[in-house]
Each structure stands twice: as structure tokens, then as C-alpha cells.
Amino acid sequence: MSLLEFARGPALEWSLIIFCFGLLWRIIGAMFLLRKGDISKPRRNKPIRDGWTGIISRSAPAEAFEASIRFQHITGYAWHIALFVSVLFFAPHIEFFESVLGFSWPNLPNTAILFTAAVATGVLLALLIRRATHPVQRLISNADDYISIFVVLVPLITGIAAFAHIGARYETLLAVHLLSVELMFVWFPFGKLMHSAMTFPARWEAGTQFGRRGVKA
Amino acid sequence: MNTAMTRVQDFQSRLQPIGDDLVRIECTDEQRIQYAKKAFMHKIDGRKAVDLDSCLQCGMCAEACHFYEATKNEKYAPVYKFRLLRRFYRRELSPMRWLYKPFTKDITISELEEWGHLVFDACTGCGRCDMICPMGIKISTLIRVAREGVAAAGFMPADLRVIQKEQLENNTMFGVGAAELRQLVDKLRADGVDVPLDKDGADVMLLTSAPEIQAFPDTFAANARILNKSGVNWTIRSDCFEASNAGFINANDKTLDAQIKRVVDRATEQGIKTLLISECGHGYQIMRWEAANELGKELPFEVLSMPEFMVQELGEGRLALKQQANGASVTYHDPCRLARKGGVMDEPRAVLAAMGFDVRETPASRRENYCCGGGCGDYAIRGAAKLRQKAFAIKQREFDEAGADEVITGCVNCRFNLMVGAQNAGWETPVTSLVETVAANLAD
Numbered sequence: 324m325s326l327l328e329f330a331r332g333p334a335l336e337w338s339l340i341i342f343c344f345g346l347l348w349r350i351i352g353a354m355f356l357l358r359k360g361d362i363s364k365p366r367r368n369k370p371i372r373d374g375w376t377g378i379i380s381r382s383a384p385a386e387a388f389e390a391s392i393r394f395q396h397i398t399g400y401a402w403h404i405a406l407f408v409s410v411l412f413f414a415p416h417i418e419f420f421e422s423v424l425g426f427s428w429p430n431l432p433n434t435a436i437l438f439t440a441a442v443a444t445g446v447l448l449a450l451l452i453r454r455a456t457h458p459v460q461r462l463i464s465n466a467d468d469y470i471s472i473f474v475v476l477v478p479l480i481t482g483i484a485a486f487a488h489i490g491a492r493y494e495t496l497l498a499v500h501l502l503s504v505e506l507m508f509v510w511f512p513f514g515k516l517m518h519s520a521m522t523f524p525a526r527w528e529a530g531t532q533f534g535r536r537g538v539k540a
Numbered sequence: 541m542n543t544a545m546t547r548v549q550d551f552q553s554r555l556q557p558i559g560d561d562l563v564r565i566e567c568t569d570e571q572r573i574q575y576a577k578k579a580f581m582h583k584i585d586g587r588k589a590v591d592l593d594s595c596l597q598c599g600m601c602a603e604a605c606h607f608y609e610a611t612k613n614e615k616y617a618p619v620y621k622f623r624l625l626r627r628f629y630r631r632e633l634s635p636m637r638w639l640y641k642p643f644t645k646d647i648t649i650s651e652l653e654e655w656g657h658l659v660f661d662a663c664t665g666c667g668r669c670d671m672i673c674p675m676g677i678k679i680s681t682l683i684r685v686a687r688e689g690v691a692a693a694g695f696m697p698a699d700l701r702v703i704q705k706e707q708l709e710n711n712t713m714f715g716v717g718a719a720e721l722r723q724l725v726d727k728l729r730a731d732g733v734d735v736p737l738d739k740d741g742a743d744v745m746l747l748t749s750a751p752e753i754q755a756f757p758d759t760f761a762a763n764a765r766i767l768n769k770s771g772v773n774w775t776i777r778s779d780c781f782e783a784s785n786a787g788f789i790n791a792n793d794k795t796l797d798a799q800i801k802r803v804v805d806r807a808t809e810q811g812i813k814t815l816l817i818s819e820c821g822h823g824y825q826i827m828r829w830e831a832a833n834e835l836g837k838e839l840p841f842e843v844l845s846m847p848e849f850m851v852q853e854l855g856e857g858r859l860a861l862k863q864q865a866n867g868a869s870v871t872y873h874d875p876c877r878l879a880r881k882g883g884v885m886d887e888p889r890a891v892l893a894a895m896g897f898d899v900r901e902t903p904a905s906r907r908e909n910y911c912c913g914g915g916c917g918d919y920a921i922r923g924a925a926k927l928r929q930k931a932f933a934i935k936q937r938e939f940d941e942a943g944a945d946e947v948i949t950g951c952v953n954c955r956f957n958l959m960v961g962a963q964n965a966g967w968e969t970p971v972t973s974l975v976e977t978v979a980a981n982l983a984d
Contacts, residue, residue, distance in 0.1 A: 352635020529676030537883030
């Protein structure tokens with residue numbers, strides 16, 4: 324079995340199995356710890372609306388905070404948009420998704436994807452530098468923070484290298500890229516990449532808890 | 541120096557003569573750690589687990605904390621203040637604990653001691669950090685649990701432990717009990733203000749607080765005038781008048797629940813319809829939002845803050861105000877526990893507008909308002925005085941930017957802390973009370 328066959332075969336299967344089971348295990352484990360219902364008389368009893376308000380309102384900081392967190396706000400959006408465009412609109416990625424899902428969608432030109440991948444890589448490096456140098460972030464950071472950046476950064480770099488045929492044979496570069504993505508899948512449920520799944524229940528809770536007191540989350 | 545400031549300083553002197561020996565806890569370091577862990581274990585439920593699992597460690601919350609902003613001390617970042625709790629969760633409760641435990645440091649005694657400063661002196665539980673978190677994590681709730689663990693380990697400031705002991709054992713705070721209330725009531729009656737003390741069959745029961753009786757008797761008198769003017773059938777009970785709750789301040793459930801139960805039992809026994817909370821921010825939060833959950837049953841009466849009550853009475857025509865402000869400018873300081881923790885933000889402004897005031901907002905107001913710097917008992921911690929004063933500089937800047945003639949607030953603890961901060965800073969804008977302002981503008 325070649326490295327590429329391994330990456331496309333058992334490595335992909337096992338990484339996805341670990342990803343799915345880990346994800347479910349962690350979400351169920353955290354969300355299903357016992358909790359009591361709030362029996363204080365609500366000022367407003369619109370939990371669905373308040374839950375959605377929480378999810379939407381936390382997508383942008385309140386005006387009073389904007390100036391102090393502008394860097395994180397802008398880089399946060401730049402990073403996520405650039406990443407998702409690179410992952411979802413690159414022609415070879417779409418072919419892969421089609422083989423799994425059975426349908427496809429239009430791709431963006433390769434130069435556009437190269438640009439978004441470069442933006443994502445640059446922003447992530449900037450966030451890494453900030454984490455290592457900003458007094459608060461340096462103090463609070465642990466191995467999880469750095470490993471999570473590493474496992475997301477490597478697929479970007481190997482993806483750009485495979486696209487540009489830099490450093491090795493294309494098959495080898497592709498295999499390394501796939502393996503790096505699989506490493507990310509394996510790490511995902513164990514580290515803070517889980518925030519992508521936890522964002523919604525956490526914001527929903529904030530929305531409903533503040534909402535019942537008559538406060539916008 | 542005006543009378544109010546003299547009274548504030550007199551009240552401040554009551555906070556001083558506390559002997560640490562009186563409240564020292566004797567136990568081994570191992571026991572302290574176990575007490576802390578037990579408290580953490582007890583309080584982490586599904587909601588907090590989701591919050592603890594969601595933290596990105598982005599550090600944005602630091603930018604919302606007045607103590608971090610005032611000092612740039614990275615340890616004052618709210619995310620750092622609940623670090624011990626997060627580590628405990630990852631080691632002992634997380635669904636991934638089997639993986640995390642070998643890589644996650646256990647809690648140490650020196651950390652618990654250090655966190656005594658971080659979660660008591662350097663956190664007022666104001667919840668401003670809750671409003672900035674992009675994940676919607678209720679950070680102040682997590683810090684409160686951290687506070688509970690640190691307190692259980694015996695590392696709460698002695699000043700607060702004394703207050704808690706006093707309330708639990710004597711039903712007094714800062715030495716203010718039934719006798720002091722009666723003394724004030726007698727004085728007010730002599731001045732022509734009727735106070736229906738211990739009246740049976742009342743519809744409304746008022747809760748006040750020791751700082752109000754001791755430092756701000758005019759606020760207490762203002763409540764009485766407003767209630768009398770509205771014609772409501774009200775009372776205040778000499779054996780159950782305290783809105784402050786040392787258990788809430790100290791994150792001690794035994795004292796918290798005992799005080800809540802005392803109030804709820806008395807109010808239920810009297811068949812009151814409305815429990816009215818005078819200018820005490822945390823007293824309102826506890827009775828309005830926490831009490832039913834703490835007791836595990838719905839309250840058989842409604843709970844209102846004075847601003848809510850006044851808006852209700854104005855709306856129903858039982859209260860009328862003179863529009864004598866003539867556009868004089870005021871800034872309303874939102875007490876954290878009335879505003880973002882309690883939802884009372886429109887009412888005080890409506891009342892001020894009804895008197896003709898030009899209400900000028902600070903750059904950060906309402907749910908984003910900066911804390912006075914002395915909430916959740918911080919104002920009583922001697923060791924935190926310098927830190928509080930640094931945080932006051934933020935309030936001063938905010939008030940100056942609003943540029944109003946006067947600052948008005950709806951919490952005696954906020955007022956006390958702002959007045960002390962202003963006095964120390966030589967800042968001369970008056971800080972007054974909402975109910976006092978209303979009482980001075982009651983129409984015939």
C-alpha cells in the first residue's frame with residue numbers, strides 16, 4: 324500500500340470514525356450533565372427568539388467593546404471566511420465531497436483559492452504570534468491552544484505545497500496533505516477546535532438566560 | 541464635606557476594626573483543597589460544562605474587565621480567574637477526563653491562596669465579561685463558582701467572613717439590626733414621615749439594607765415618602781428587613797439560602813403580594829432571580845425593584861412627579877445587578893425623564909456599563925482599596941465624557957463606592973440616589 328493509498332483509505336476512515344465518535348461523546352457528555360430548570364418568573368418568556376438572538380448577537384461585539392477587540396474581530400472573520408472558502412470551493416475538494424455526498428457545486432478559480440488559502444495561513448500565523456506575545460493570551464494559553472493551531476496550519480501549508488508542487492512528488496505532497504487533514508480530524512474532538520460545535524449551544528444558553536431577564540445577550 | 545459624605549465615612553469606619561484571628565480557619569492544606577474541589581464538583585452542571593468546554597481562550601474578556609483595564613495585570617483577565625475551575629473540570633468531570641487528567645495539573649494550595657485575591661479583591665462579579673464573550677459564556681458565573689471553591693478552602697478575605705458570620709448568627713450586618721432600624725424609624729416619625737414598622741396585613745414588604753440605614757438614611761426616608769404617596773399598603777419588618785446577603789457575596793450557599801429562606805418565610809407568612817427591594821442591587825438580583833431556584837419552589841409573591849415600582853405607580857396614576865428639573869443634566873449609573881444581571885435599565889431612565897432631566901449616557905452604559913468597582917462585597921475588603929481606586933478612574937472618565945451635572949444611581953453600594961472613589965480622587969460631581977431624587981420631586 325502506498326502512502327497515498329493509506330491516506331485515502333484506512334487513515335481517512337479511522338480519522339473520521341474517531342472524529343465522529345469523539346464529537347458525539349464530548350457533546351453528549353457535556354450537555355447531558357444534570358441541570359436544573361430556571362423557575363424564577365421570567366420577565367420575558369420567548370426562549371426560542373432569545374436563543375436565536377444569542378446566536379446572532381454574539382457574532383459581532385457590542386459597540387462599547389468594538390474598539391478594544393477590533394483585531395480579534397477582524398482576524399476572526401478573515402480566518403473563518405478564508406478557511407471555509409478554501410475548503411469548500413476548491414475544485415479537487417468539491418470532487419471529494421461529491422464522491423461522499425453525491426452532489427457538487429460550482430468551484431472558484433485556483434488563483435482565488437490560492438489567495439484565500441494564503442490569507443488563512445497568514446491570519447493564523449498572526450494569531451499564533453499574538454498568542455505567544457500578548458501578555459494575557461501568553462498567560463492563559465496551554466498545549467491545546469498551540470496544538471490546535473498546529474493541526475489547522477499544517478493542512479493549509481501542505482495544501483498550498485501540493486497545489487504548487489513544491490518540495491516533493493505530487494502524490495507524496497497530496498498524501499501528506501491528506502494525512503495532515505486526518506490528523507486534524509483526530510485532534511478535533513479532544514481540543515478546542517470543538518468550539519465550532521459548542522458555539523451554538525453556548526450562545527443559545529446565553530440568549531435564553533439573559534433573555535428571560537429582559538437583557539439582550 | 542457634606543452630610544452624606546460624613547455618613548459614608550462613618551460607615552466606612554465600621555468596616556475597619558476586624559481582627560483576622562476571629563475568623564481564621566484551622567485545617568490542613570489537603571483538607572482545604574478537598575473543600576474547594578467539593579464545591580467545584582457540586583456546582584458544575586450541564587450549562588457550566590458547555591461553557592467550560594466552549595472557551596476559546598481568546599482573552600477578549602480581559603478587555604471588558606475594569607480591573608484589567610485599570611492595571612493591565614494579565615492575571616485579572618476573567619478567563620484566568622476561572623482557570624482553576626476549568627482545570628478541575630478537565631481532570632475530574634469532562635467526558636475527556638481520561639485523556640486530560642495526566643496532562644492537566646491538579647489544584648495546589650498556593651494557587652487557591654493566590655486565587656483568593658483574584659476572585660475576591662479583583663472581581664466584583666459584575667458580569668461585564670459575560671457581554672463580550674463571542675461564545676456567550678457566562679464567565680462571571682464560572683468565576684463565582686471559583687469563588688465558592690476558594691471560599692470553601694478558607695481563602696476568602698477575613699473582612700467578608702466576618703460579615704457572613706455576623707449575618708448567619710446574629711441577623712445583622714455591620715452591626716445594624718432591629719434596634720438600629722427602630723431608631724431610624726423613630727427619628728423619621730418625629731420628622732413627620734410615617735413608617736409602618738411591623739404592620740400585619742400589608743400588601744407590600746420593603747427590604748432595605750445596612751448601608752442604607754447607616755450611611756444613607758435619606759434614601760430610606762425617600763422610599764417611605766414614595767410608598768406613602770402612592771398609597772400602597774406597605775410595611776417593613778424589624779426582624780426581616782435586610783436585602784443584602786453575605787452568602788451571595790461570599791459564595792456560601794448555607795448563608796445565602798438561610799437569608800433567602802428568612803425573607804421568603806416572613807413574606808409568605810404575612811401574605812404579602814409584593815416584595816419591594818430598596819436601592820440594593822444584589823438584593824434585587826437574589827430575590828428576583830435566584831431565590832426561587834435556591835429554594836426549589838416558585839415564590840408566592842412578585843419581586844420588584846424601586847425603579848420598577850415607581851414606573852408602575854406612575855403608569856397607574858398613583859404617583860405623580862413635578863417636572864422641576866428644567867433640563868438639568870444627569871447621568872444614570874447602572875448597577876450591574878439591576879441592569880445586565882437584573883434587566884432593570886429602562887425604568888430608572890423613564891423616571892428621570894418624567895422629572896424633566898436631560899439623561900446623558902456614559903460611552904458604555906446599560907448592559908455594557910462599567911461596574912462601580914466595589915460590587916459583591918469588594919467595597920468592604922480593606923486589601924482591595926487601591927485596586928478599587930484604580931477602577932474608579934474608569935468611572936470618572938466615563939462620567940466626565942457624559943458631562944452631566946450629577947450622577948444618579950439605584951444602589952447604595954454603588955453610591956457608597958463611587959462617593960469614596962470621588963472623595964479620594966478629588967472629583968466633585970455629586971453622586972446621588974434615584975429614590976431621593978424622586979422623593980424630592982413628588983407632586984402634591
